[in-house]
Amino acid sequence: MTDTPDLEKNPTVAKIRAWRPEAISELIVFRGELTLVVPREHLRPLAEFLVVDSLAFTYLSDVTGVDRFPIEPRFELNYHLLSISRRDALRLRVRLPGEDPVTESVVAVWPTANWHEREIFDLFGIRFEGHPDLRRILLPDDWEGYPLRKDYPVEGPR
Amino acid sequence: MVLNMGPQHPSTHGVLRVVLELDGETVVKADVDIGYLHTGIEKTAEALTYSQTITITDRMDYLAPLSNNLAYCLAVEKLLGLEVPKRAQYIRVLLTELTRIGSHLVWLGTHAIDLGAMSVFLYCFREREKLLGIFEMVSGQRMMTSYFRIGGLALEPATGWMDRVQDVVRTFPSRFDEYEDLLTKNRIWQARTQGVGLLSASDAIALGVSGPSLRGSGVDYDVRKYFPYSSYDEFDFNVPVRTEGDCYARYLCRVAEMRESLKIVRQAMDKIPAEGPIKADAPGIVPPQREKMKIEMEALIYHFKIFTEGFAPPPGEVYQRIESPRGEMGCFIASDGSPRPYRLRMRTPSFVNLQALRKMVEGRLIADVIASIGTLDIVLGEIDR
Numbered sequence: 001m002t003d004t005p006d007l008e009k010n011p012t013v014a015k016i017r018a019w020r021p022e023a024i025s026e027l028i029v030f031r032g033e034l035t036l037v038v039p040r041e042h043l044r045p046l047a048e049f050l051v052v053d054s055l056a057f058t059y060l061s062d063v064t065g066v067d068r069f070p071i072e073p074r075f076e077l078n079y080h081l082l083s084i085s086r087r088d089a090l091r092l093r094v095r096l097p098g099e100d101p102v103t104e105s106v107v108a109v110w111p112t113a114n115w116h117e118r119e120i121f122d123l124f125g126i127r128f129e130g131h132p133d134l135r136r137i138l139l140p141d142d143w144e145g146y147p148l149r150k151d152y153p154v155e156g157p158r
Numbered sequence: 159m160v161l162n163m164g165p166q167h168p169s170t171h172g173v174l175r176v177v178l179e180l181d182g183e184t185v186v187k188a189d190v191d192i193g194y195l196h197t198g199i200e201k202t203a204e205a206l207t208y209s210q211t212i213t214i215t216d217r218m219d220y221l222a223p224l225s226n227n228l229a230y231c232l233a234v235e236k237l238l239g240l241e242v243p244k245r246a247q248y249i250r251v252l253l254t255e256l257t258r259i260g261s262h263l264v265w266l267g268t269h270a271i272d273l274g275a276m277s278v279f280l281y282c283f284r285e286r287e288k289l290l291g292i293f294e295m296v297s298g299q300r301m302m303t304s305y306f307r308i309g310g311l312a313l314e315p316a317t318g319w320m321d322r323v324q325d326v327v328r329t330f331p332s333r334f335d336e337y338e339d340l341l342t343k344n345r346i347w348q349a350r351t352q353g354v355g356l357l358s359a360s361d362a363i364a365l366g367v368s369g370p371s372l373r374g375s376g377v378d379y380d381v382r383k384y385f386p387y388s389s390y391d392e393f394d395f396n397v398p399v400r401t402e403g404d405c406y407a408r409y410l411c412r413v414a415e416m417r418e419s420l421k422i423v424r425q426a427m428d429k430i431p432a433e434g435p436i437k438a439d440a441p442g443i444v445p446p447q448r449e450k451m452k453i454e455m456e457a458l459i460y461h462f463k464i465f466t467e468g469f470a471p472p473p474g475e476v477y478q479r480i481e482s483p484r485g486e487m488g489c490f491i492a493s494d495g496s497p498r499p500y501r502l503r504m505r506t507p508s509f510v511n512l513q514a515l516r517k518m519v520e521g522r523l524i525a526d527v528i529a530s531i532g533t534l535d536i537v538l539g540e541i542d543r
Binding site for chain 2: 030031033035058059060061062064066067078080084087089091110111112114115116119136137138139140147148152154
């Protein structure tokens with residue numbers, strides 16, 4: 001936790017550590033972008049914490065899934081946040097196991113996550129508990145398989 | 159009564175299906191069904207090298223292909239830590255702003271014709287022909303330009319292109335005045351757009367809406383001002399914001415944006431130096447000049463390696479935002495150190511903005527559905543990818 005002392009001084013990181021230190025398991029900075037790796041069980045409470053006035057990360061730009069097959073934990077979810085009032089950007093990363101990937105939906109915190117989570121469910125097969133309407137969005141309802149997974153061929157099913 | 163609107167419908171601006179539950183003419187529920195144009199662009203990118211991927215990015219927001227090119231190229235340049243020469247950056251800004259005007263012209267023409275103003279459609283497309291002519295002159299293509307490359311531009315723009323840009327800058331302001339004469343104070347236009355498609359600022363932020371759809375509701379978020387890219391911080395321009403949150407407000411925002419884009423184009427014309435590199439000097443990433451490749455062994459080897467293997471950026475993830483004509487276009491790239499993007503994700507504004515449709519139309523009349531779809535300025539290519 002303290003092998004990146006400069007990052008600990010970042011105001012957002014400091015506030016989160018003061019609230020719940022275990023909410024951040026890893027800090028990454030690359031090309032000027034800050035990523036907080038968050039254990040799955042802390043994602044939803046952290047989401048609710050990040051929207052309060054002092055941090056004001058009320059705008060969720062994007063949720064992106066990445067399949068790291070065959071490395072475990074297999075799946076990564078990246079939440080790209082923006083604070084319009086503070087002109088600040090942040091990324092949260094959650095890692096999920098390949099066997100039955102499931103996490104809590106953040107639709108109640110950022111309603112825009114609705115379609116993002118549906119798309120990730122559609123293309124990766126990751127489930128979001130608490131999502132009001134989790135069904136495929138881009139592919140037909142009776143499609144089998146999850147195309148963006150690395151073990152799904154780029155040419156399509158044969 | 160349940161009525162199916164689309165996917166084949168002149169006013170859905172693409173293959174969009176909206177299942178409308180009606181009580182008379184009032185919409186009780188509007189369920190949006192997308193995916194009819196899904197072509198697996200993100201999956202395809204995983205099989206192409208970074209340079210090859212540029213060509214498929216055009217196809218997403220096909221009304222603003224240079225914007226897509228820009229978002230992707232900037233993301234890869236960020237990943238590489240590559241600095242693009244100023245001349246290329248200014249040319250990128252100029253062309254991207256012309257793209258913005260071109261995109262807004264299509265929006266205005268189609269939105270107007272949906273609501274009955276047919277002449278506006280023809281006038282907008284007449285103006286757009288001039289822009290498409292400029293794109294063809296510099297890149298060889300009217301629409302799917304793929305003109306930007308990792309590190310700069312594909313080619314030196316053809317001699318004489320500035321004269322065409324000058325002609326655009328000279329003639330367009332009066333044309334925009336003409337559109338406003340036809341619409342802004344038109345009682346029918348006002349009746350169809352004022353108070354229609356209402357979206358509050360808090361709903362817009364919660365739903366992740368961006369671009370003029372967000373600024374029409376009073377939220378002043380423009381990526382060019384928040385996270386300036388490609389030297390936008392050196393340009394002087396305003397971002398139109400209105401507070402009414404209806405179709406009319408968004409209409410005024412976009413028309414004003416077209417004028418602001420012309421301002422940026424004028425400044426870019428003055429800033430672009432007559433000569434200078436259009437590509438970064440990065441052997442191994444940016445291909446060498448053809449003349450050098452034919453006489454120098456080292457250049458030949460670099461050329462060969464770049465076009466057979468590709469170049470491998472360092473492992474890591476980046477998210478690059480730009481302000482496309484529709485809103486925040488984000489390009490997320492996860493690299494594993496191989497010459498192919500491990501994961502390419504394009505956060506497209508239309509995909510997110512379309513979520514606001516339900517808020518705008520439920521409880522209102524069918525005719526307002528047409529106006530609301532038009533005002534969101536969606537492009538199905540970027541929604542479905």
